[in-house]
Amino acid sequence: MMLLLLLLVPFIGGLVCWHLQRLDPGQARSVALGTMIVVLALALALWLTGDYSQTLLPLAGDPPGHWVQQFSVPWIPRLGIRFSLGLDGLSLLLVTLTALLGVLSVGCSWREIHTNAGFFYMNLLWNVVGVMGVFLATDLFLFFLFWEVMLVPMFFLIALWGHDIPGGRPRLYAAIKFFIFTQSAGLVMLVAILALVFVHYAASGELTFSYADLLATPMSARTAFWLMLGFGLAFAVKLPLVPFHSWLPDAHSQAPTAGSVILAGILLKTAAFGLLRYLLPLFPAASAAFAPYAMALGVLGIIYGAVCAFGQNDTKRLVAYTSISHMGFIVLGVFAGTQIALQGVMMQILAHGISAAGLFILCGELQERLETRDLRKMGGLWARFTNLPQFGLFFILASLGLPGLGNFLGEFLILLGTFKAHPRLAMIGTVGLVLSAVYSLILMQRTFYGKPGTEAPIPDLDRREFAILTTLAAVMIWLGLYPRPFFAVSRAPMQALQSQYAPAATEPGEPATVREIP
C-alpha cells in the first residue's frame, strides 16, 4: 500500500497543480513542494521500517526470496498482466534518490519558472510518478508503460520551459530528439518483452508478464542473445552509452534547471536500474557473453565523454558530457558483475545523481545571474560572490572524484571490482579519472578563477538556494565518509545479482568469487 502511495501522492499533487494553473498559479509551487516532501517522508519511512536483507532473486543455492514490500492486483487478465509493484534495497535507494531530487528540483524552480507555473509543476510531479513507477514495477508490461510515460512530461518540460540558446538549435528540436531517441529504442524493448513473454508461454503454457515468472525462462542462447540486445538497446540509449548519446547534451543544454536535475539525477539512472534489475537477471548468460563489448563501450564512453567535456564552452553541455563519462563507469561496473563492482555501481548511481544535480543547479543559478552559460564570458567570478563559488568548487571536486566524497568511492570500487577479471579495461578506465580532473579543473578555472571582467558584485545565494546546495553537499559527504547504511541496503540485491551473473561470467571450473563488503 505504501508503494501505491509513492505513485498516487505525486500524481494527485500534479492534478492539484494543474487546477491551480487556473485558480492561483502562485500556489502551485508550494503544493508541489509539499507533495514532494510527503513523498520523501514516505521513502524515508520505508527505509526505517523495512528489513532489507531480502530480495526476490535467490542467492546461490538458496530458495528464491521475496520483495520487502509488494502490491499486486490483476489488470488485464486476458494477457496475464498484473499491476504489481515490489520493493527491495535496490529500488529503495533509487526511490529515495528520486524523492530527494524531486524536492530539490521544485526548490530550484522556485524563482526560475514564472509562466504557467501550475502546468510546469504538474509535469514535474508526473515525471516523478513515471520514474517511481519504473523503479517499483515488477510486471514487464507495467515497467514498459512507466518507462515510456515518464518521457511525456519531460518532453513538455524541455519544449515549453527550456532555454533557446542564441545560435544553437531551438529547444523544440532538443525535446523532440530526446523523445524520439528514447521512445523508439523503447519500442524495440517492447518487441523484446513480447518475444520473451511468448517464449515463456511456449515453454510453460502460461501467458504472463510477471517479472518473477519470466526470470527462469528457458531459451536457446541465440534467442537470449537477441532479446538481451533488445532490452540493452533501450537501456543504452537512455544511459546513454556512446554511440547513442547525442540526444543528451542537446536535451540538457535546452532543459530548464529542474529538468536537467531530474534528467541527469534520475532519468539516466532508470537505465542503470534497468541493467541491474532486468538485463542481467533475465539473460545472465547472454549478458556475460556480451559483457566484453558492453564494457568496451563503457570505457569508450568514459574517455569520449571526458574529452568532449573538455572542449565545451557551454557550462551545461560540459556537465552533460561529464555525465556520459560517469555513466560509462556504471556500465563497466555492471558488466564486470563482481560484488565489489556492483556495490560501486550503486554508490556511483547515488553519488552521480547528487553531484550532477548540484552542478546543474549551480549552472542554473549562474545563468539566472549572468544570463549566459558561455564559459568565454565568465571568469573571475570568485571575487564577485561570497558563497556560490565554494559550492562550485565542492561539487566540481566531487565530480572529479576527490577521496572522501561519494563519486570517489563509486569509481574506485568499480575499478577495483573490474580489475581482477578485466585488468586492461580497468586500466583504460582509470585514465578517465585523470581526464575528469582535467575537465573539472578547466571548468573551475574558466568560471571562478582568472581576472574578472568587472568588479561589480552579483547577488549571492539566497537562503533557499543555500539550503538546497547545503543539503546536496551534506548527502555527498555522508555518502563518502559513512557509506555503510547505503551498502547495507543494497547488499542483498547486489549479492543475489552477482550470484546469478557470476556463474555465467566466469569460466567453468573457476569458482565464483563472492567477497563481502563489511
Added chain:
Amino acid sequence: MTQLSLLALSPLLIVSLTSVVVMLAIAIQRNHALIALISMAGLALALAATAGVWLTAAAPSALTALLIIDRFGSFYMGLILIAALATCALSYSYLARYPGRREEMYLLLLLATLGGMIMAAGAHFASLFVGLELLSMPMYGMAAYLVKERRSLEAGMKYLVLSAVASAFILFGMALIYSEWGTMIFGEIGAQLAVALDDAPLVLLGVALLLIGLGFKLSLAPFHLWTPDVYQGAPAPVVAFLGTASKVAVFALLLRYVVATHAAQDSALADALSLLAILSIIAGNVLALRQLNLKRLLAYSAIAHFGYMLVALISSGPLATEAVGVYLLTYTVTTLAAFGVISLVSSPLEREAEALCDYRGLFWRRPGLAAILTLALLSLAGVPLTAGFLGKFYVLGAGVDQRQWLLLGAVVVGSAVGLLFYLRAMIQLYLSPASAADLPAGVPASAGAVPASLGAGTGVLIVLLLLMLALGVYPSPFVNLAQGAGLSPETGVPVLTENR
C-alpha cells in the same frame, strides 16, 4: 423468416427504417434539431439491437448466402454505429450556423452507415459490392456537402472519381474470380484457393484487382493519393466518418475475406500485402513530416495506421483478428476525437481551422479541447496510457507471435518517424498564444464564447476522451470484447514454438 433471424437483422432494419423516417420528416418540415435527434435515436436504437445480437449470436448464423450474423460482424457494426453517432452529434454542432440546407446530411449519413453495416456482415461478393456502393455513394455527397465551397466540392469530385475507379477494379476482380470458379461465397472461394490457385491465372488477376480496389478504399500506399486532398477539403465531421466508419467497414470485410479464404497463408498474397503495409507505413509517416496542415497530417497518419493494421492482418496468428479489432477500436475512438476537436474549432461559414498555426496556444484559450487533441495525438503516436498504445501493443504482439521481423522493423521505424510530426503538432497547442492580431482571419470559434449548439459536440468529445483514457488505463473489458469478436474458431492464446 423466423423471429430469430428478424432479431439478427434488426440493426440493419432499424437503420433503414430511420433513414426513411428522416426522409419523410424532411419532406414534412425542415427542423435541424428534430432531424438530428431522430437520426441519433435511430442509431442508438440500432446500437442497442447490435448489442442484443452480440449477446444472442454466440455461434455464427448465415442469413441467406449474403450475410453472416456473428459476433465479429456485430462488433464492427457497433464500431460503425458509434462512429455514426459521434458524427451526427459533431455535424449538429458544425452545421448549426450553416445557412444552406442542413438536414440532408443526416440522411446521407444514415445510408452510408447502413452500407458499412452490410459490409461488416457480408461474406459474399454481392453483399460486398452492395455494401460498398451504399457506403460510398452518400460519402460523395457528404464530402461535397458545402457545395458553395470550392474546396468541399473539389474533395467530393475527387473522391467520386477515384472511388468509382476503385469500385470498377473490385467489380472486375470479382467477375474474374466468378468466371473461373463460379462462386461468390468467401468460404467456397477459400476451399478452391486451397487446392488450385497455381493453375488459375485469372483468379490471381482477380484477387490482385480486388486488392487494389480495397487498397484504394483503405488509402493504402501506393493507392493513397486521394486521401490528403479529400481529408483537407471535406467538412471536418464528414472526415471523421470517412476516416473511421467507412474504413472500419472495408477493413472488417477484408479481414473476413482473408481469414475465410486463408489468403494470408498464400505466400504470394502475403508478400503483396506485406509490400502494401511497408509502403503505407513509410509513405504515411514520411509524407506527414512536411505537413503544416493538421487535416492533411492526419490523412497521412491514417495511411500509416492502416499499414500497421495490415501487419496484424498478415500475421494471421490466433492473435491477429483480436489485434485488428483492438486496433480498429482504438483508432476509431482516437480519430473521432481528433476530428471532433477540429470540427468544434472550425466553422462551415469560413475557412476551417486546419493550419497548424491556427492551433497555436489553444491550450491557453480552450484547455479542454486542447487536452483532448493532445491525448488524441499522443494516442495516434502510440504513447502508453492512451488508447493507441493498446493497439500498437497488440500489433507488435501479433507480429512477434508469428515472427514477422521485417514488418515489425517497419512498425518500429515508422513509429519513430511518426513521433516527430505528432509531437510537433502537439506542442503547437502549448506555445505561447499568438496575439489577436496574429490570428488568421476565420477562426472565430477559437476566441469567442462557446455557442450553445456546441453542446452536442462537446458531449461527444467528453465521452471519447473518457473512452481514450479507459482504453489506455483499464483496457480489460475492451480486450475481452475484441477477443469475443475474433474470427477463427480457436481463439485461444497464441501458440509459439521457440525459434532454435
